[in-house]
Amino acid sequence: MEGKMKAALLYGPRDLRVEVVDIPQMTDDFALIKIMACGVCPTDLRTYIGSRASTTSGPRRIGHEWVGEVIEVGKNITRVKVGDRVAINNKIPCGNCYYCTNGADHLCTNLFGAGRVISGGDAQYGVATDKALYQIPDNVSWEEAAFAEPVSCVMNGIDNCNIKLGDDVLIVGAGPMGLLNMQIAKLKGGRIIMSDIIDERLAKAKEMGADEVINSSTGDFTKMVKDLTGGRGADVVVVSVGNRIAETQGLSAAGKNSTVIFFGGTWPETKIEIDPNFFHYNEVKLTGSSNFNYGVFPRSLKLMSSKLIKLEPIISHRLPLDRVKEGFELVEKKGGMKVMISPHA
Ligand SMILES: [Zn+2]
Ligand SMILES: [Zn+2]
Structure with missing residues (x-):
């Protein structure tokens, strides 16, 4: 899909700007997703305040707890189709390293390898590869599904x-x-x-x-x-x-x-x-405990679907994308609980 969208770009510590940029370019390996919710996570906060050195230079997209509707699929996408509601797992193990081949793929030496997943979720559209895409159960809301990544991290920790x-x-x-x-x-x-x-x-x-x-x-x-x-x-x-x-x-x-x-x-x-x-x-x-085994992510969506955990009460703020910076400030000051960004609100 050609066109423009709004996206949050981090230029440096606490310098987060919402700008109009091109909608991400599709390839055969991507699905294009209209982003419906993105949670602000302590990991994003560390990137935002610059307490953990960035490995990339220049303005960067931010946000990893995102969900949305599939708008377009490349020919190598097998797991979802246009119109599906999907949650994105941003941690795709390489499958070949020592840890991947010994049952600890969450400790993969290349867990965020270039090209496997691309976009940040504090934007109106994003792209992701096949292995990152999971269908959201019908009885799980957008905002609940945006907890799939943190819930998976917690499942890994509690398992330990x-x-x-x-x-x-x-x-x-x-x-x-x-x-x-x-x-x-x-x-x-x-x-x-x-x-x-x-x-x-x-x-x-x-x-x-x-x-x-x-x-x-x-x-x-x-x-x-x-x-x-x-x-x-x-x-x-x-x-x-x-x-x-x-x-x-x-x-x-x-x-x-x-x-x-x-x-x-x-x-x-x-x-x-x-x-x-x-x-x-x-x-x-x-x-x-850090991250989670690749197989945990779909189980986290099942756990949500079973309604055994409550997620909505943890959300304290729902903000449109234009106010994303305010969302990060709230998380930094512990001025609420979970902050959800709604890119199309
Ligand atoms: Zn997170
Ligand atoms: Zn690996």
Whole structure:
């Protein structure tokens, strides 16, 4: 399709402009998609504020949690047809590297390889390759489907935690990702303790199913968690924010034989102090979680279709594309929860 569209372009740290540009060029390998919703993610925020060095120069498209309607298909597109509602998986493993061939394709050494997926989602149109395209179940809304990427990341993290029925699960951080971790950990049978420093976020967590909430700015955090867990500390800790204070707190509240997972990237790079004996004598397992196996993405759409998790209540702001910068500012100031951009509103 020839023509012009609006797209957000990042020129440098916090220099995000909405401009009129050409609709992306089609090839045989692409589907052209009219973008209906795009979520603002902490990963996008790091790009926006420049805390993580960009690998590309010049103005760049931004936004990776996007969904839309298929407008045109190239001849190598097999999975969808014109008119289909699709969610985009922006992480396409190469299929050939060591990790891809050993069951850990989310750790692919070329997960965002050039040419497999192209466009950013904060725009009116985008293109994606066959392997990135997934049909959205009829009972899942555009905005719900825009959570497919973050929900997939959370599914990967929770899979790494081995939660047993009745485990005390501490989730540090009650932002949008914390609330997703909370709901999915609860589905696994955990008793959920949420912590944050923002009371409104804790109130939302409580309303959405947290068993206990702690404002970590109000006292001795470790003691508060131990008081809620029979003096033991948590069986599983998910640190859902990339922040050294949160990571140190999460570790301090881990009980014997527990698993602690660092779910968020921490930027700019930093160090935390750890006591080796804490791990040795208590058999605490510290691990991380990043992205998700290729097969998780369609399962996340199935999970949404089953209505076992609630996504709409996590959305605090819906903004047209012209106000995308305001959306990033809100996320940076933690002035809401999930911000959704509607490119055709
Ligand atoms: Zn994301
Ligand atoms: Zn690979």
